[in-house]
Amino acid sequence: MILNDATIKEITTRMERYPSRKSAILPALTYAYRQVGHLDAPVYKELSKIIDIPYVEIAEAASFYTMFPKKEVGRYLIQVCHNISCSLRGADNMLIYMQEKLGIKMGETTPDNLFTLISVECLGGCSAAPMMQVNQTFYEDLTREKIDKILADLSAEAEKDGK
Ligand code: FES
The missing domain is CATH 3.40.30.10 (Glutaredoxin)
Structure with missing residues (x-):
């Protein structure tokens, strides 16, 4: 697992606020980015399981937002x-x-x-x-x-x- 317990808790807590799971994608990407420092396929896979949304929808949303680096970056x-x-x-x-x-x-x-x-x-x-x-x-x-x-x-x- 890449995402730690604290990040997963933040994501699942946020999910409870939305009637649709899809609405949690952007906050989930943000929490994952804050912990990992970038977003990539392994992160999308974990988010897909946590939010219960197809991998491709997570990857699509991430690709739209250029503020999330898609490969490792410096501190x-x-x-x-x-x-x-x-x-x-x-x-x-x-x-x-x-x-x-x-x-x-x-x-x-x-x-x-x-x-x-x-x-x-x-x-x-x-x-x-x-x-x-x-x-x-x-x-x-x-x-x-x-x-x-x-x-x-x-x-x-x-x-x-x-x-
Ligand atoms: S042009 Fe808007 S912040 Fe640089």
Whole structure:
């Protein structure tokens, strides 16, 4: 089993709120993602059993939501918005800077497995462009200095946790 007891309990508790099991798919994907860090076929299989919904419906729903990574990622998944508002306010430069700083290209993970860098469509934080999301946290009005601090803080946090 990949999903632990706590995640399964969250999913089954949430299922009780809905008249249709299908309505629990998105929350179930979210809980699974929070525990595992990505979603893939083995996770879909377990969710299919827990929710009692065909595997293909779980996989279809997951494929629609790009915010769920479909393969293993680093401890910190950095999603930099490259949509119109962020692009107009320098997102491309931020992306180039982060690739240089982390020593990886878009879609790659640092060798220490700490950071995965991807670019994404609008995250809904346009008024504070350019912005990015790291795991569940938004970082807005990005500058090179802010990026330096964010990455340093995250690295320190990981080191503190012994990872
Ligand atoms: S365009 Fe970047 S958050 Fe909307």
